[in-house]
Structure formats: structure tokens, C-alpha cells
Amino acid sequence: MKNNFIYKLSSLILLIFIGIGCDDNAETFTVSDGTAPTLTSIGFSEIELDAVNTNNPAVTFSWQSADYGQQTAVVYDIEFANDQDFTNPVIASSVTGENAVTFSMGELNSAAGNAGLNPFEWSDLYVRVVSSLGTQRSNKANSNSLSLKVFPYFNYVFNDYFLVGDGTAPGWDNNNNNPALFRDASDENLFKYTGYFSNGQFKVLETKGLWQPQWGTNDGTSIEVNPGGGDDPERFPTAGAANITPGFYTFTINFATQNFSFEAFDANGITSPSSLAVQGSSLDAPVALTPLTFDGHIWNASAVRLKPGDVQFLANGTDTWGSDTSFSGIATNGGANIPVIVEDDYDIWFNDLTGEYILVPLNL
Incomplete structure (x- = not known):
């Protein structure tokens, strides 16, 4: 009887102890959806980027911190876009627990180009800060957006192979x-x-x-x-x-x-043109392309100086081939003129099996 009483008493004490332990650890770490960061005005409305002093500071973006209701590290992505709806935004920079980012001339030029701004023309660049938590970028909150007019210099962002x-x-x-x-x-x-x-x-x-x-x-x-x-x-x-x-x-x-x-690839029935040249406002005179001896469907011309303007391919002296994409694309018979947006010497390649072309700058 005594042993049974001691057993029951011990069990009761154990349950009380467990209950107290559970209460001590019952606090839940709760994160709210967050109050979005507030992007601060930069004090000017336009900037012409300097292609010479690329390491000089161009602009500093600062903001008031987001509030997620807890002391936690907040990630801030600085996003650029070429439209105010941020249809295709690019992340220009990311910081954690900070409230400002400074872009050099070169960094701002690269980021603006990635956002879709063309070189050598004034365009609107839209900027916002997106806060989030952790590596999964959870609980995102968008700041207000700012816009400024930017005049980028040319930045060739492609690799060639x-x-x-x-x-x-x-x-x-x-x-x-x-x-x-x-x-x-x-x-x-x-x-x-x-x-x-x-x-x-x-x-x-x-x-x-x-x-x-x-x-x-x-x-x-x-x-x-x-x-x-x-x-x-x-x-x-x-x-x-x-x-x-x-x-x-x-x-x-x-x-x-x-x-x-x-x-x-089935090349049967595809006949190469008797001649192929490149012409247009980017050239003082048409330049002939030469087919490879190894493969007569692949044509090229080396170190052709092109000025800003446009070009098209002239096949058989009569048919014009082109497209509306600069540097590379697929030309069609009667297609648009190919934009040339920066002056340089180019290696020009054309494939008459597919209409593919590529203009490879040699000095950019």
C-alpha cells in the first residue's frame, strides 16, 4: 500500500515537472508578413554614365528597414527594370541587414544594360528594394519605386564561342x-x-x-x-x-x-546562294562574304568595320535577308534590317542552312 502511494506520488510529480517544462518552451517564434522597406529619394533625376572612370561612384540607394516583427536578418534585393510595372526585373545587388548600396559607374552601366536599357540613349530606369527572409527569400515585401533617366555607355554582355x-x-x-x-x-x-x-x-x-x-x-x-x-x-x-x-x-x-x-540534319535540297554580301547604313560600301571551303553553307567576313546603323545580307545580288535583333539572330528573306548599336570591327558569320547570323565584335 505504501509503495503504491509513493509510486502514484512520484508519477504526479513527474507529470507536473513535464507540464512545467512544456510551458517554459511553448513560446513560438512568429514572423509577420512585414512592413515593406521605404526607398529614399536620391536627389537627382538623370545621370550620364562615365565610360572612362568606371570605378567612380555613380549613385547610392538607401532605404528605411523592413519590419517583420522580430529581430531577424533581412535580405534586401535592389531590383532594376525598364518599365514601372517591373515586368522583367533584374537583381542589381543584394545585401543583408544593411540600408544602402552604392553603385560605381561600371556597375550601374552593367545593371542598366541587363535591365534592357540601350547604350547611347536616354532611358528610364526604375528601381525598387525587395525585402525577404533567409536563403529561400520568403516573406517578400516590395518598396516604393524610383525612376531616373540614365545614359549608358556600351557594355557587351555576351560571350562568344x-x-x-x-x-x-x-x-x-x-x-x-x-x-x-x-x-x-x-x-x-x-x-x-x-x-x-x-x-x-x-x-x-x-x-x-x-x-x-x-x-x-x-x-x-x-x-x-x-x-x-x-x-x-x-x-x-x-x-x-x-x-x-x-x-x-x-x-x-x-x-x-x-x-x-x-x-x-537533313541538308538535301538546300542550295547555297551564288554570292552573299553585307550592306546597309553601317557600311560605306557592301562587303562580300566568303563560304568556307570545308562547308559552303557557312559564310564569313573578318574584321568588318561597322558604324551605328543597320545591315542586311544580300544574296544572289537581289534577295535581302535580315532580322530585328542585334549581334545575333535568324535572318529571313525580306526581313528587317539588323541593328548595329556600337561601332567596332566585327567578324560576321552567316549560315544559309538556317538563316542564323552572328556579328562578333573584336574590341569590346
Whole structure:
């Protein structure tokens, strides 16, 4: 009887202790949706960016902190857009627990270009601050927006890539008029090359005359890179030593997804023009393009000086081919003139199998 009483008493004390312990730890960490940050006026309405002193400060954006009801680290993304609805915003900078960001001339120029502002013209740049919590960017809250007119200088934001290898026109020579891959006009990470490949293999280079950065494949599916100082990857299109069966193929490579494909292309019935030239207001006189001996469907002209204006391709002396996208795109018969937005020397490539073109600046 005594032992039973002691047992019950001990159990009661234990339950009380557990109950007290649970009460002590019952406080819940609660975060509210947050009061949005408030972006402060910058005190001026326009800025012409300096292409010479690119490290000089251009503008400082500051804001009042967001309030999430707790003492917690808040992430702030400074977003730029070329419209007040922020249809396609870009994150120009990110900070944690701070209330201001200063952009140099070069940083503001790059960010404005990424937001869609054209060089050498006054355009509205819209700015806002988006607060959030943690690496998942949860509980987002948008500040008010500001706008200022910006006059950017030119910033070439693209990378260009070239073929090398015994399955291609230049062979294993990294500076032999290596054909350029054709960049997708709407996706700067997506490139294609449709043309003839011989009994061999190939790799992709970023700079003619240099072996790195160099892209290849080690598994036959994904791409690998030696940026310099590492091991070179295996050759496209397979991970082994198998050579290409000579013929026409489309090589597609995506530097964002790290994938590639190599597929047969039916070139039957596609006849190359008897002549091809580039003409337009960007030139003092038309310049003839020359087809590769290796593959007559691939045309090029080297170091062509182009001024701001436009160009089009003239086939057979009568048919004009063009598109409305600068630097790269797909030309069509009777299409728009191709915009040239900055003066420079360009290597010009045209593929009469697909209508793809690319203008590669040499000094930007």
C-alpha cells in the first residue's frame, strides 16, 4: 500500500515537472508578413554614365528597414527594370541587414544594360528594394519605386564561342578562322551550329588563339570546362574515341543547363546562294562574304568595320535577308534590317542552312 502511494506520488510529480517544462518552451517564434522597406529619394533625376572612370561612384540607394516583427536578418534585393510595372526585373545587388548600396559607374552601366536599357540613349530606369527572409527569400515585401533617366555607355554582355577539332573546318588549330557558334537571340546561354562535320571530333573555345577556357564532354551528355589550369575535358560528341560519321549535324549547347546535343540534319535540297554580301547604313560600301571551303553553307567576313546603323545580307545580288535583333539572330528573306548599336570591327558569320547570323565584335 505504501509503495503504491509513493509510486502514484512520484508519477504526479513527474507529470507536473513535464507540464512545467512544456510551458517554459511553448513560446513560438512568429514572423509577420512585414512592413515593406521605404526607398529614399536620391536627389537627382538623370545621370550620364562615365565610360572612362568606371570605378567612380555613380549613385547610392538607401532605404528605411523592413519590419517583420522580430529581430531577424533581412535580405534586401535592389531590383532594376525598364518599365514601372517591373515586368522583367533584374537583381542589381543584394545585401543583408544593411540600408544602402552604392553603385560605381561600371556597375550601374552593367545593371542598366541587363535591365534592357540601350547604350547611347536616354532611358528610364526604375528601381525598387525587395525585402525577404533567409536563403529561400520568403516573406517578400516590395518598396516604393524610383525612376531616373540614365545614359549608358556600351557594355557587351555576351560571350562568344568557336569550334576547334579535326571534325571541323580549322582542325586542331585554335586560331584558324574558327567558325563561331550562333547565339540564340532570346537566350544568351543557348548556342547552335548546323553544318558539315567530318570524320573526327571537336571542342569549343571561348577565345580564338587560346586553349582555355575549353569545353568538351566526359559523359557524352553534359558539358565540362577547363577554365584554365585544370584538366581538359574529352572531345565532343561522345565521351570515348568514336569519330563522327561525316555529314550534316546540328550541335546545340546550353551553358546554363550544362547540356548539349548532336543530331543529324537533313541538308538535301538546300542550295547555297551564288554570292552573299553585307550592306546597309553601317557600311560605306557592301562587303562580300566568303563560304568556307570545308562547308559552303557557312559564310564569313573578318574584321568588318561597322558604324551605328543597320545591315542586311544580300544574296544572289537581289534577295535581302535580315532580322530585328542585334549581334545575333535568324535572318529571313525580306526581313528587317539588323541593328548595329556600337561601332567596332566585327567578324560576321552567316549560315544559309538556317538563316542564323552572328556579328562578333573584336574590341569590346
